[in-house]
Amino acid sequence: MSKNFALIGIAGYIAPRHVKAIKDTGNNLIATLDPFDSIGFIDNYFPKADYFSEFERFDRHLDKLRRNGTPVDYISICSPNYLHDSHIRFALRNGAIAICEKPVVLNPWNVDALVEKEKETGKKVYTILQLRLHPSIIKLKEIIDSDSENKVYDIDLTYITGRGNWYFFSWKGDIQKSGGIATNIGIHFFDMLLWIFGNVIEQKVFISEHNKASGFLRLQKARVRWYLSIDFEDIPDSIRKQGKCTYRSITLNGEEIEFSDGFTDLHTESYKKIIDNEGFGLNEARQSIELVYQIRNSVISPLKEDYHPFCKKINI
Numbered sequence: 251m252s253k254n255f256a257l258i259g260i261a262g263y264i265a266p267r268h269v270k271a272i273k274d275t276g277n278n279l280i281a282t283l284d285p286f287d288s289i290g291f292i293d294n295y296f297p298k299a300d301y302f303s304e305f306e307r308f309d310r311h312l313d314k315l316r317r318n319g320t321p322v323d324y325i326s327i328c329s330p331n332y333l334h335d336s337h338i339r340f341a342l343r344n345g346a347i348a349i350c351e352k353p354v355v356l357n358p359w360n361v362d363a364l365v366e367k368e369k370e371t372g373k374k375v376y377t378i379l380q381l382r383l384h385p386s387i388i389k390l391k392e393i394i395d396s397d398s399e400n401k402v403y404d405i406d407l408t409y410i411t412g413r414g415n416w417y418f419f420s421w422k423g424d425i426q427k428s429g430g431i432a433t434n435i436g437i438h439f440f441d442m443l444l445w446i447f448g449n450v451i452e453q454k455v456f457i458s459e460h461n462k463a464s465g466f467l468r469l470q471k472a473r474v475r476w477y478l479s480i481d482f483e484d485i486p487d488s489i490r491k492q493g494k495c496t497y498r499s500i501t502l503n504g505e506e507i508e509f510s511d512g513f514t515d516l517h518t519e520s521y522k523k524i525i526d527n528e529g530f531g532l533n534e535a536r537q538s539i540e541l542v543y544q545i546r547n548s549v550i551s552p553l554k555e556d557y558h559p560f561c562k563k564i565n566i
Contacts (some may be wrong), residue, residue, distance in 0.1 A: 252349040259328035261286040271521040330497040332427040342371040376529035380516035381442040391446045412495035413483035431463040433542040441538035447472035455548040466556040478557040
């Protein structure tokens with residue numbers, strides 16, 4: 251039986267993946283909210299969905315739907331990071347299950363408060379941790395889990411995705427709203443590493459700037475040198491010559507882990523699991539939220555050892 255969905259942040263970058271997932275799982279998107287009205291893509295999916303640019307009218311509409319016997323079952327949240335906590339609470343107060351993009355919240359104590367809100371309302375909060383559903387990542391976890399020798403692996407994580415000047419004038423450029431580079435573009439990679447290689451034993455930060463960050467993680471089963479950047483100048487020349495503005499690499503003991511493909515339908519797979527009550531909830535998201543909070547508030551360590559090779563390019 252199809253479910254009714256509402257979506258907050260319909261004009262956002264990630265919203266089309268959620269809308270497609272709602273459609274692909276055979277459900278109905280009946281109400282949307284965003285202060286920006288550039289949402290024409292929705293005509294290909296749910297042309298009859300109601301749209302609101304003002305929160306108050308959206309709130310009133312959902313209340314009317316509930317009183318008329320057509321309540322919203324799920325509210326998908328694609329709003330800016332700093333609004334996630336408030337919008338999740340709104341969903342739960344409206345008797346809906348919340349599906350929130352990562353990071354589900356910015357601070358660890360927000361997770362604790364939302365767990366209490368789940369208990370009060372009887373409704374769940376799910377988040378999108380799609381790398382846990384990627385076939386190559388699942389296979390890697392199976393290999394690591396089957397290792398009986400308790401090896402400690404050497405990992406290099408590099409993710410560079412060029413962003414223009416607009417980025418720094420948007421909410422994403424405000425660390426109080428986005429959580430900074432490590433949170434905004436790194437949270438799903440950190441979640442994946444923790445899921446596969448275990449808890450954090452030690453962490454250092456070598457670079458923490460408005461457009462890049464780098465550090466070191468000692469996990470139970472891995473030593474991780476990580477480098478995250480939105481600086482076009484950090485993209486390797488060989489990639490730039492191909493006209494590409496994104497470089498993604500994860501090496502395990504010097505060998506590349508190939509997972510470039512297979513991303514297309516991961517949001518749909520996430521929705522399938524959520525609808526089957528098998529999605530990733532607050533407890534699954536907790537560790538990565540705690541880690542990026544620590545990174546955001548770390549004292550910068552001197553560049554002596556355990557640093558990512560790309561750090562050598564930076565004049566510190």
